Amino acid sequence: MPLTKAEISRLRSLQDKKVREAAGLYVVENAKVVAELIAAGHAFAELYATGEAGLPASAPEPVRVTEAELARISHFPTPSAVFAVGRMQRAELADGELAGGLTLALDGIQDPGNAGTLLRLADWFGCARVLLSPDSADLFSQKVINASMGSFARVRVVTTPLAPVLAAARAGGLPVLGADLAGESVHGLAALADAVLVIGSEGRGPSPAVRAAVSRWITIPRHGGAESLNAAVAAGIVLAALRRA
Amino acid sequence: MPLTKAEISRLRSLQDKKVREAAGLYVVENAKVVAELIAAGHAFAELYATGEAGLPASAPEPVRVTEAELARISHFPTPSAVFAVGRMQRAELADGELAGGLTLALDGIQDPGNAGTLLRLADWFGCARVLLSPDSADLFSQKVINASMGSFARVRVVTTPLAPVLAAARAGGLPVLGADLAGESVHGLAALADAVLVIGSEGRGPSPAVRAAVSRWITIPRHGGAESLNAAVAAGIVLAALRRA
Known part of the structure; x- marks a missing residue:
């Protein structure tokens, strides 16, 4: 099922650092890095991928998107095969x-x-x-x-x-x-x-x-x-x- | 004295790697790196600079150029203050x-x-x-x-x-x-x-x-x-x- 206009618009807005900061979200698009992060147990909030993403077996089922859709939301002129959105977690130092x-x-x-x-x-x-x-x-x-x-x-x-x-x-x-x-x-x-x-x-x-x-x-x-x-x-x-x- | 059209054209052609290889020349435009290389005793074949280049005292007198001239010969959209041309020297390994x-x-x-x-x-x-x-x-x-x-x-x-x-x-x-x-x-x-x-x-x-x-x-x-x-x-x-x- 194709992404709706509203979804594309929301994901596209994450190209703006201020929007990401306000939403507490970050984006990773390098397919190899996304695969390594998932293999390391990292949980993304949202995951979009074409059929070519090569995600590990332990990955949650991604939202399937087309290359054209990825091109519209990607932060790069040459999009990769995956667009992962994570929730920022800011760690704080404990006493001692x-x-x-x-x-x-x-x-x-x-x-x-x-x-x-x-x-x-x-x-x-x-x-x-x-x-x-x-x-x-x-x-x-x-x-x-x-x-x-x-x-x-x-x-x-x-x-x-x-x-x-x-x-x-x-x-x-x-x-x-x-x-x-x-x-x-x-x-x-x-x-x-x-x-x-x-x-x-x-x-x-x-x-x-x-x-x-x-x-x-x-x-x-x-x-x-x-x-x-x-x-x-x-x-x-x-x-x-x-x-x- | 401004660079001639022919000089600009020749220097500009060095943006092409094949032209540099054929001429046995390389180009360095980072002013800090050019200054370090000269301080290390490196001799460039040609040196072009605006008044802002900050070259070391040991540098040979550069050909003074304007920012507009540098912009025409530079390999980068934002040219620095210097354009140095060196002659490639390919070292060979001696026996033993x-x-x-x-x-x-x-x-x-x-x-x-x-x-x-x-x-x-x-x-x-x-x-x-x-x-x-x-x-x-x-x-x-x-x-x-x-x-x-x-x-x-x-x-x-x-x-x-x-x-x-x-x-x-x-x-x-x-x-x-x-x-x-x-x-x-x-x-x-x-x-x-x-x-x-x-x-x-x-x-x-x-x-x-x-x-x-x-x-x-x-x-x-x-x-x-x-x-x-x-x-x-x-x-x-x-x-x-x-x-x-």
Whole structure:
């Protein structure tokens, strides 16, 4: 049964970020990512697909649409085979929550591809959560979700101003690590089960208020001429060291 | 003095990759990257800039152009303040060259942003060279050069079919490492001064012929749910281990 005009109009309106925010909805159209999210147990509120979507067996039955219908609601000039709508769930930090497990805190990571890659990294290394500063990329943008692959469904992400929660964690005795060009070498870092790792943007690093909450600066020794390391690469090297058996 | 019609037409024709290839030229328009390349000692064949380019003191005097002229020759809808033309230099591998130093071999890394990030990483960790399989991203594309930041000027890059040179290196006793989901843990890897690290594309990994040349598979232990690590992150973690003091 074709979508009604009203349905197309409503779905089409989700191209506007303000409309999505007001409705508390987000959209994912990459068929591979939608399949990974469903396989990871993620529940979408609405699912539209052509016959070509290749959804996993565990997927709920989608509303079948034509390519022409998808083209009208898609956010992209070249629509994929699926249009999934999810309900935003904004997690909040519980008191003292940071004391347990590894936390990756992203300060001003504005590039959505980098933010998504960092979510994937946090997932790989079993971080208990990711904190996202409010000036970082929007967790619910398609670019972040696509770059995270299925990790968007598996990693607990809390968007929150970082300085106060990191200062409180440090005051409570938790190691708050920051990656920087100067500091103790990552090669001497002992594994830590409970800690925070702060990663700032490549251009500017963490903000001054966040820097003040860092208790240990970690550096990755340089052997050549590059001025900086990619933020995700730096995070990966420090997380690997923290997980060293 | 304004550019002549013929000059504009010639520079404009460099928007076409075939024209650039035939002329052996490449173009960089990101003012920050051009400044970094010049600061790293890179010599461009031609340099055009408006008054706003912010070139380093060591830069040769550019041909002054207007924004309108730049708009006509630029490869982008929003031109920057500079248009630099370089002469492609294709490096060739010397006999036995791989025996000295660390080599990062990229097999089918097609995303130009990833390829550039990997060049930067090779630069950071002081790799003696990067090998690029012919089906990897084009070294001389603006996206690769921009993502490499200044590292394009500092890292020796050789585009070559990988399987024969890696097989020869392995036959000569050189450790040829590959990153994979199974293998010995990176945490147990001892530092190596002379070795090759092969990185394949995230989706497919190294090609079968290249896999056959790998002598040691290295894995980065997983603690969570992500199915793979970003190629640059995996390369960074293994290179950091190889450089452990």
